[in-house]
Amino acid sequence: MLKTRTGILLLAPAIVLMVALLVLPVGYLIRFSFYLGQTGVQTSGGFTFANYVRLFGDGFYLAILWKTLWVSFVVTVVSAITGYPLAHFMWKAAKRWRAPFTILVLSPLLVSIVISSYGWIVILGNNGVVNQLLQFLGLTTAPVKLMYTNFAIVVGLVHIVTPFMVLSILAALEKIDPLLNEAAATLGANRFRTLWHIILPLALPGIGAGTTIVFCLAISAYVTPAVMGGSGPNFITTLIYHQFVTLFNWPFGATVAAVLLAVALTVVFLYVRVLSRLGAAAPAAR
């Protein structure tokens, strides 16, 4: 009894904060999406699904939604592929290198996303480092369009989200008993087979957490697609901004936001279920 009361008391500040700052505004926003817009917060008419019909009936909006999902998926996969070896390296490195490496891994987050996004223009722009190098090597004669493409968004986002991937995987790796490597070796497993059969399955919860975080960060990223994706709404977040700020159509912006939220929740829910089914095979170690 006391335990329950203590638990409620401990949770109370967080619950109040969540309700006041998240549940109420988001609920209010979703309510908006069921009315037609006038200007700004003003609505007209009664309860309607018209905004949703418009969104799902228009190829332009669906294309943006698909592009957002696809780019976020690619960002997640690329950051997992680059993040895992980095985390594994940090796990194997001597303890005294842990702090310097962690700072290095976090360094993309120490610079404002706006600044680092513009920084990529210097590298990926038509007169950027990459294009100058390609032309110097004679691989192309005209500049290749790298900036303001999906490729640019992927590069910019991977740069920002990889630290989250690395730290999630590292946390899982650190729970692995290093003796398991030796046990596997005595049983005849070389390093690759030990990685495949022992280490990767045990790192799976970390990879799962990392990919979930990264996907959510990517799907809701605004600055990188806005700066590196070129002009006009090309990402679901920039579309929302466009509706709210440029067109001043709050209800339609709220509709897009509600769909983004629903898609993100669905993807995360399905993904976590798949992961827990994979992980359910092994009950938590004592």
Added chain:
Amino acid sequence: MTAVSLQNITKTYGETRAIDNLSLEIASGEFLTLLGPSGCGKTTTLRAIAGLVVQDSGSVKIGGVDLSAVPTHKRNIGMVFQSHALFPHMTVADNVAFGLRMRGMAKDQREAEVEKALDLVRLPGYGSRFPSQLSGGQQQRVALARALVINPSVLLLDEPFGALDRKLRETMQVELRELTRRIGITAVFVTHDQEEALMLSDRIAVMNAGRIEQLGSPAAIFEAPATRFVADFMGVANLIRARVAAVNGAHVNLEAGSLRLLAPRVDGLSAGGEIDVAIRAERMALDAAGMAGENAARGRILSAVYHGNLTTYEIDAGGQRLTAREASAPGTGGTRFRAGDEVTLRWAPEAVRVLLS
């Protein structure tokens, strides 16, 4: 036939020599224990056999083949670790089958072998459980099955029972002893527990500072420790520095302060030399009456400690501190004597063991 042969193995970490020019031959089917305190190099030696540690010089041969340059996963050894090191995401059956899988054995054949191995360690029907659902002793049995199922050339055990409570440890020791003898496997066991070593082994190698201090049967190590280190490690309470007074016939006369000792003669003693002698506490008999003399001393009890079946007395015998241990006398409140009592200690000449310096 020699199963494992270590020749002049040396391994240094920085300034310290973990293994110092160690050579050892282990016979096929033998149960050999590396016994010593922590830091004596016993675990490093075991790991060198496994290839988990690569020696700086010397060679490791298993079954007559030099494996010094062969990595662990190609050595065909079975190893059991203190923390069992079971794969937590695999069932018991998958853990045991892992080594067979790495050897490319077909699935149905694997399952039959796993079943046999689990029967061997008395865990039939536990295949579908996960390691976290087993007790400490059961986990260690699974680790043993996993190491044995691959039919290794040698079974290596690194303090496998160190984490278990005393009663369970004793059960596991009896089982391991019976099992290894029955299947006739060559085993190298590492422990710091002398009782465990005495009970399990065909031979014991007592290690100190990276070297083997004494190699012999449990009885030889216990009854006839060769050096002061071995005697001390095997729990000999009375280590006395003595001067050789006379050598005559089958015996030597020794003096240590006011103590006069008669010991069986050993080679290389001459009158006037200084040597160490060891006398086990349980070989000292206590009496209220009596006189000092050869292999007999008068003393005063400093302390009497009751351990249940045994009682240990600390005695001051003319400035020489001696320890005697005897079966606790029933009906005396546990101890026959109390601190302050005057007693006579007696011991047989055969109880006095002259140690090499």
